[in-house]
Amino acid sequence: MSKVVTGLRPGGRSARIQEAVHQAVLALQHEVDAAQLNVPAIAKKAGVTPSTIYRRWGSLSALLADVALAKLQPDALPQDYGSFKADLYAWVEQYFEEYTSCIGLSLLTDIASDPDHREECYSLVNQQLNVIRDRAIQRKESYIENSIIIEMIVSPIIYMILFSKHDLDIAYVHKLLERLCKYQGLLTTTER
Missing domain, CATH: 1.10.357.10 (Tetracycline Repressor, domain 2)
Known part of the structure; x- marks a missing residue:
């Protein structure tokens, strides 16, 4: 009997986290000055931990660039x-x-x-x-x-x-x- 290995599901948890974080960035860019835009504020707005953002994007500038590239x-x-x-x-x-x-x-x-x-x-x-x-x-x-x-x-x-x-x-x-x-x-x- 062969074992079925499944990979990442498109639109799964990872995609939902990315979407939530991107939406949080976009919302905060309209709500606060650029100087107030930081990882803890984005994480709170997205409903994730700051470590999730750092693990996935590495830095605030990388996250902002990723959001900009998506746009x-x-x-x-x-x-x-x-x-x-x-x-x-x-x-x-x-x-x-x-x-x-x-x-x-x-x-x-x-x-x-x-x-x-x-x-x-x-x-x-x-x-x-x-x-x-x-x-x-x-x-x-x-x-x-x-x-x-x-x-x-x-x-x-x-x-x-x-x-x-x-x-x-x-x-x-x-x-x-x-x-x-x-x-x-x-x-x-x-x-x-």
């Missing part, structure tokens, strides 16, 4: 507007709008504070750009490599959001996009 998960695939350039413009505009908001800035700050989550953030952007690239390939269009888009568009946007006091606007984003397209010789700046 950064896209709700949907990038929309299909019929061409690589239109898809890219729409995605970058949405990305810009999301991260220049107060919530977006807070999420970026939380993720930047925990090195273990930075690569996951990069991966999320890459996954979204893969969808846009794959559509271009299916349409037999030219496209720009993800790494170049990240270097020439995403990176300057994030840098300006985190380290500049200048107010950013969509015109700045369009300027970056036009420079990218011109540099790549892919599309004229008037197409879209």
Whole structure:
């Protein structure tokens, strides 16, 4: 007679604890100043012990980054507007709008504070750009490599959001996009 070994159940106790702790963080972020946000307060609100949080996340910054990363998960695939350039413009505009908001800035700050989550953030952007690239390939269009888009568009946007006091606007984003397209010789700046 063989013994059946069971693993972790998706949605089991571990998932419920994670959800409770994430919800506690989100609630407390609206209720208290950032300086008052700490592991004991989060644990109390979530109905777990502080040691549960430390054992699972290791530190407050790692927990905040994990919550931020969960919020950064896209709700949907990038929309299909019929061409690589239109898809890219729409995605970058949405990305810009999301991260220049107060919530977006807070999420970026939380993720930047925990090195273990930075690569996951990069991966999320890459996954979204893969969808846009794959559509271009299916349409037999030219496209720009993800790494170049990240270097020439995403990176300057994030840098300006985190380290500049200048107010950013969509015109700045369009300027970056036009420079990218011109540099790549892919599309004229008037197409879209």
